Amino acid sequence: MTTALRRLRNYIDGEFRDAADGRTTEVVNPATGEAYATAPLSAAADVDAAMAAAEAAFPAWRDLIPAERQKVLLKIADRFEERAEELIAAESENCGKPVALVRSEEIPPMVDQIRFFAGAARMLEGRSAGEYMEGFTSIIRREPVGVCAQVAPWNYPMMMAVWKFAPALAAGNTVVIKPSDTTPASTVLIADIIGSVLDELGHSRGVFNVLCGDRETGRLMVEHTVPAMASITGSVRAGMQVAESASKDLKRVHLELGGKAPVVVFEDTDIAKAVEDISVAGYFNAGQDCTAATRVLVQESIHDEFVAALAKAAAETKTGAVDDEDVLYGPLNNANQLKQVKGFIERLPAHAKIEAGGEQVGEKGYFFAPTVVSGLKQDDEIVQHEVFGPVITVQSFSDEKQAVEWANGVEYALASSVWTKDHARAMRMSKTLDFGCVWINTHIPLVAEMPHGGFKKSGYGKDLSAYGFDDYTRIKHVMTSLDG
Structure with missing residues (x-):
């Protein structure tokens, strides 16, 4: 007699869904070497649906005043604390990590990082407005980039998801995130948490979407025409592939790759x-x-x-x-x-x-x-x-x-x-x-206050800190004539 495997699903526009073609992959607990769940193997139709949801949700989320986005992120942080034991169990099964260490070393910093970016939402920076040409005033607008396609790794699937969605959402972007095919469980649970918060506060649940899948799923996300930015934490090889794919339509790219400290x-x-x-x-x-x-x-x-x-x-x-x-x-x-x-x-x-x-x-x-x-x-x-x-x-x-x-x-x-x-x-x-x-x-x-990111083949862009927040924004110059 075999034990039935738990069924994980994508989270698209506020709904948990199977892959459109029904394909799945088994998820293995590395502490036992045995499968404990199945997850969708998302393909083009699933990517299209998730991107459409994020695109539709973007205008309203972008136009919220920062204080409203801050409320959402603070509520998400509170909910992480309230549902900490669920997150710990999911991550431990995901990765085989010791329960006590996930509880002490991952949950507290994740909550703190979400709260940091909640504050960063209200601290947009730009150079002083002024008259740099006679008769004209210049100002700087710092705006969200749009839909963000994000790919998280398997070493810290839960924490790296936070490092990606928290600055992106705080800056006014919407998100489609893909966990590693070996560690999807905690990210699917995060989708349930974020979706419930968005629903409670009256915002579109299409602001945050999760696609399970493999490298092909990630490639389809990066090459999709909707995202304005692609962000990945992974291997050097994966980063190079993402940079190459994103270059086809000049997407902004954020890469946190390997290290040899x-x-x-x-x-x-x-x-x-x-x-x-x-x-x-x-x-x-x-x-x-x-x-x-x-x-x-x-x-x-x-x-x-x-x-x-x-x-x-x-x-x-x-x-x-x-x-x-x-x-x-x-x-x-x-x-x-x-x-x-x-x-x-x-x-x-x-x-x-x-x-x-x-x-x-x-x-x-x-x-x-x-x-x-x-x-x-x-x-x-x-x-x-x-x-x-x-x-x-x-x-x-x-x-x-x-x-x-x-x-x-x-x-x-x-x-x-x-x-x-x-x-x-x-x-x-x-x-x-x-x-x-x-x-x-x-x-x-x-x-949370200091940047994390490297040079050379370790990639470019920063996680954490105000610098990480800035990476999810774009700068616009607005000049007005003083003649009326």
């Missing part, structure tokens, strides 16, 4: 404190984080001591079941990701040494042990490419110049950190490190 540890660092913090920042969420502290560069004078401490910390770090409050992280998200992480380990060069971990854990699910690899060179595959798993690599550098050269010597440029007691050195490093974020004596904290 250098963690530069100098000899004056408090080793015990650095190892403790770097381990958490490297293994949290199974290392499935574009900013994860997984590429450590250690000054040669403390290398051996640091590696020994890091290997000990890895051995003491636990991965396991969602209800175990002692685990730091759960499984990798899917079978393909497990295969990718294993492949990096299997292809390690002869000069590399596995100091801890390096193997799958358990008989079911996609768990992988906390891993430390030392003895690596700058051009090694595992140094140059994103593993996206609980694997910390270690290299030994001689001086500050070499540390900067190696830290910057990858194609990614999202985040980095510097560990030193020397203030002047920290300031020099924060200037020369070519990354969108530089942490000093810490790694991975984020706040």
Whole structure:
């Protein structure tokens, strides 16, 4: 006797719907490796319907005064708190994440971020109006861009949905968002929450729409003629494909892609404190984080001591079941990701040494042990490419110049950190490190008020902060004659 799979559906214009052609895909719980739901495999007809709903809802939503949009977002934040346990359960099943960590590390910042953007809705900025030509006054209007096609990733499906819809809605845009095909459950629940709030406050539920589907669904969304903007958090390859597709009709593009964060540890660092913090920042969420502290560069004078401490910390770090409050992280998200992480380990060069971990854990699910690899060179595959798993690599550098050269010597440029007691050195490093974020004596904290986004192949555009809000607006110059 088999257990019936839960049925997830698209959310279009305030209604939960199956795909127009009835196609579905199975959704697997990565902690068990077993399917627990089906979700629509949306095609062109579904994309057309969602875009039409968002387009029809846009004029009224755009024309609301900011205070009214703020009310909606504040109510959504309140509802997230009220229905937190539902969201936690959905995300835990989505991703295999430990329940306690979703409760403590994801729900509070998501609620805070929604409330931040609710406030940002009323803080539109522009240069001062004035007479820059005799007899004329110029003013700046900051307006929403229109319908936004958004694609969220599988590593933080719930939080990344917030990072996308909150600034978009606050700025007056309408949204069609697609979760990853492996993690649709929490986004479908978010649709129910947002739809109920829009309904209660008398606004069109077409303001927010969810399409489940695969890469083809995402391509159809980006290439559709309705959206004025396409936003994606995903791989470099996916970002390049989105940028290419969007170029066909010159859509605005917002890309948050991969990372390979250098963690530069100098000899004056408090080793015990650095190892403790770097381990958490490297293994949290199974290392499935574009900013994860997984590429450590250690000054040669403390290398051996640091590696020994890091290997000990890895051995003491636990991965396991969602209800175990002692685990730091759960499984990798899917079978393909497990295969990718294993492949990096299997292809390690002869000069590399596995100091801890390096193997799958358990008989079911996609768990992988906390891993430390030392003895690596700058051009090694595992140094140059994103593993996206609980694997910390270690290299030994001689001086500050070499540390900067190696830290910057990858194609990614999202985040980095510097560990030193020397203030002047920290300031020099924060200037020369070519990354969108530089942490000093810490790694991975984020706040709603500060921007998140990178350079090079890590993409462009910012999430969070007023800068992230601005990305969802356009600027118009209005000039009037003073002659009447």
